[in-house]
Amino acid sequence: MNVCPLCNGLRQITVYCSYCRQPMEDQGKITDYFDDYSPYMDGDLMKLVDGYPYTYTNHECVHLFYCPHCQEEEVRFIKE
Template identity: 55%
Template sequence: MSACPICNGFRRLEVACPSCGQLLAEQGRIMDYYDDYSPYMPIDQMKLEDGYPTTYSNQQCPHLFTCSECGLEKVLLVKE
């Protein structure tokens, strides 16, 4: 069993916006935004339904990052 270091607070990921250079804000797992009950579903089940087909087999966790300056949204795959 693996654990996402971002979800569990083991580390922070600081990423610069490719458009304007500002630091992107980490907004959590992308699948938490799918519907009202997504945050309460089993993580591995959501990985199979999240539109990122390799996240489950590659032990990755897709996180949403946004830029408060230019509005860019980017999904980054974090290794568990």
């Protein structure tokens, strides 16, 4: 069974904004923002509808990162 190290608190990473080079904040899985019930759905099932065709087969969790300095958002693929 594969688990996301960020979602499960096993690891922290620092992502820097590609625009202003300031540290970004992890806002969690992108699929959690789909609707009110998305955070409670099965993670593997949500990977089939997340808009990225290989997240399920590559065991990747798609995280949204937000820059509080310039308000930019970036998506990063986290290996499970």
